[in-house]
Amino acid sequence: MSRPATSATSTAATPAQLWTRARGAALVIALVLIGGIALATVRSTDSHGALDPRSADPKGSRAVAELLRSHGVTVTLATTLDEATSATGSDSTLLVATPDLLTHTQQSALLGAIRNSGGRTVLVGAGRSSLPILAPAVTSATSIPVENRTPDCTLAAATRAGSAELGGERYVTDPAGPADTCYPADGLPTLVRLPGPGTTDTVLIGSPDILHNDRLDQQGNASLALQLLGSRPHLVWYLPSLTDASATADTPDDDTTGNFLALIPSGWLWGTLQLAIAALLAAIWRARRLGPLVTERLPVALRASEATEGRARLYRKANARDRAASVLRGATRTRLAPLLGVPAQAAHSSDHLLPALSARLPETTADPRTLLFGPAPADDTALIRLADQLDALEREVRTS
Numbered sequence: 001m002s003r004p005a006t007s008a009t010s011t012a013a014t015p016a017q018l019w020t021r022a023r024g025a026a027l028v029i030a031l032v033l034i035g036g037i038a039l040a041t042v043r044s045t046d047s048h049g050a051l052d053p054r055s056a057d058p059k060g061s062r063a064v065a066e067l068l069r070s071h072g073v074t075v076t077l078a079t080t081l082d083e084a085t086s087a088t089g090s091d092s093t094l095l096v097a098t099p100d101l102l103t104h105t106q107q108s109a110l111l112g113a114i115r116n117s118g119g120r121t122v123l124v125g126a127g128r129s130s131l132p133i134l135a136p137a138v139t140s141a142t143s144i145p146v147e148n149r150t151p152d153c154t155l156a157a158a159t160r161a162g163s164a165e166l167g168g169e170r171y172v173t174d175p176a177g178p179a180d181t182c183y184p185a186d187g188l189p190t191l192v193r194l195p196g197p198g199t200t201d202t203v204l205i206g207s208p209d210i211l212h213n214d215r216l217d218q219q220g221n222a223s224l225a226l227q228l229l230g231s232r233p234h235l236v237w238y239l240p241s242l243t244d245a246s247a248t249a250d251t252p253d254d255d256t257t258g259n260f261l262a263l264i265p266s267g268w269l270w271g272t273l274q275l276a277i278a279a280l281l282a283a284i285w286r287a288r289r290l291g292p293l294v295t296e297r298l299p300v301a302l303r304a305s306e307a308t309e310g311r312a313r314l315y316r317k318a319n320a321r322d323r324a325a326s327v328l329r330g331a332t333r334t335r336l337a338p339l340l341g342v343p344a345q346a347a348h349s350s351d352h353l354l355p356a357l358s359a360r361l362p363e364t365t366a367d368p369r370t371l372l373f374g375p376a377p378a379d380d381t382a383l384i385r386l387a388d389q390l391d392a393l394e395r396e397v398r399t400s
Contacts, residue, residue, distance in 0.1 A: 051097040051124065051208050053077060053237050064225050065102060065218075065237070073230045077237050081106050081332040084116040084238035090118035090199060092313035097208065100129040101240040103247050107133040115200065119232055122203045124211070127169050135194060137177060144185045148219055153182035155193055157227035161220035166190040168207025189398040203228055321383050322376035329372055332390045336372075337395050339396045360400055366393065 049055060053065035053075055071356040078084040081102075088094045094114065095324045096102075103109065111134055114121045123130070128140045146167035151158035158164075159179075173179045181189035190206035205228070210221040217370040229235055241247075315324040330348065337347035340360055346352040350373050357368050366389050367374075 037125070049239075051211060052239060055211065056180070058212065060213050061211045061237075063213045063216045063227070064211050064222070066157050067226060068230050068235060070228055071226065073233060073235050073353065075235045075304050077239070079239050079241055081109060081238075081240075082246045084236055085110065087234075088113055088117040088119055088238045089234070091232050092117065092236055093120040093122060093232045094236045094238060095122045095124065096126075096238050097124050098240060099123050099126045099134060102130060104133065106244075106246050109227060109246070110134065114202070118199050120201050120203065122205065122228055124205050125169055126204055131171075135204060137174060137179070137194065138204065139172045141172050141188050143206075144170055145192070146207050147185070149185060149190065151181040151182045152184055153180055153189075155180040155182050155191075157224060157231075158182040160193065161224035161227060164220045164224045165215055165218060166206055167209070169204075170206060171204055174344055197295035205288060215393070219344055225300060286399045316380070321380070325376050325383060325386055328387055328390055332394055333372055336397055354385070357397070360397060368393070 050057075051061050053061050054077065056062050068075055076087050078087060084094060084096075094117070096110070099107070099110075107130055114134075122136075124133060126134060126140075131138055131140055144167050146165055148163050149166050150163050151161070153159070164183065166183040167185060167190055168187055170190055171181070171192045172188060173181055173192060178195050180193040182191040182193075183189060192204040194202040194204070196202060209215050210225050216222050216225065294310040312324070315321070333347045333353060334344075336342075336357065337344055337353065338354065340356040342352050342356050350369065353372065354368055357372075361368075371386070371389055371393055378388055390400075
């Protein structure tokens with residue numbers, strides 16, 4: 001009697017096997033995500049970005065904002081151009097962080113507000129993108145690292161503060177003009193004060209380091225920052241943002257691209273370029289071909305039994321009993337066909353092979369149909385039994 005059909009095994013991994021293989025990586029990813037969310041939650045109240053008066057990070061500016069408040073200066077944070085211009089006046093100082101992020105339209109609007117305010121404007125890190133509009137009498141030179149520098153000028157705020165850590169942008173001014181040029185680096189100032197009509201003046205600071213929390217207590221940084229930002233009772237701290245609605249009013253598309261690229265640190269840009277070059281060289285190396293393809297003799301001879309054993313171990317590791325049984329049955333049918341007078345092309349057809357086998361072996365202990373065309377074994381023991389029965393059937397045909 002033939003064995004009832006059983007469900008065939010498959011080489012495809014089961015859901016349980018997939019989970020076993022992936023649970024380690026999934027656990028690591030989950031821990032990283034949980035840690036990142038927890039860290040972001042803990043620091044969300046203190047971290048707002050560089051030069052932000054709310055940020056307690058090393059590059060934030062909460063320390064100088066708190067010092068100004070302790071001296072009676074009110075600090076107002078503005079994140080849009082409208083908020084910044086509407087809060088300025090003759091009794092206020094307008095600090096513009098990274099003015100190069102402003103579009104030309106925003107710079108023009110800001111310049112009009114500066115001229116009409118009668119107060120002080122402090123531009124931090126103003127460069128080639130903003131100087132032609134906001135400070136047309138000044139041009140930018142090659143930037144320089146931040147170092148401890150002496151005032152070397154007559155500006156009262158600088159002489160009282162003494163040496164401070166300045167650098168970054170350097171400025172070129174008219175020697176015959178009324179500008180105060182301080183903290184020179186290789187002959188060019190890194191801090192410039194441009195007097196305007198009435199009580200209006202503009203201060204250019206080449207780098208924001210004197211406003212950072214981690215540098216405020218060094219040299220004369222705190223004194224210089226307090227004098228430049230605390231000369232009026234009210235300080236408007238303007239942080240330009242690309243999400244400002246006024247930024248979309250500018251027509252040239254290249255401004256937006258330039259502003260976006262300005263947000264990316266230069267190290268990331270150089271790193272990306274180096275990775276691209278490395279990937280190109282790796283592709284050339286892997287695709288190299290030094291000559292035509294040639295045949296090569298194997299250094300050792302591999303016995304057929306070893307290849308068979310290795311293949312069997314692979315089947316066992318993958319629990320592919322159905323595939324192993326199919327290979328065993330197919331090989332047996334191929335060898336039996338010429339012995340039974342069945343054409344090779346019909347060796348795997350039960351309609352041709354089984355009648356010829358029944359004519360050769362009218363009586364046999366096993367059902368030929370189950371042996372040669374039956375279902376996959378249910379376990380490894382059944383697979384071994386099938387192999388033995390196939391060998392016995394082939395021997396019986398050869399000796400009949």
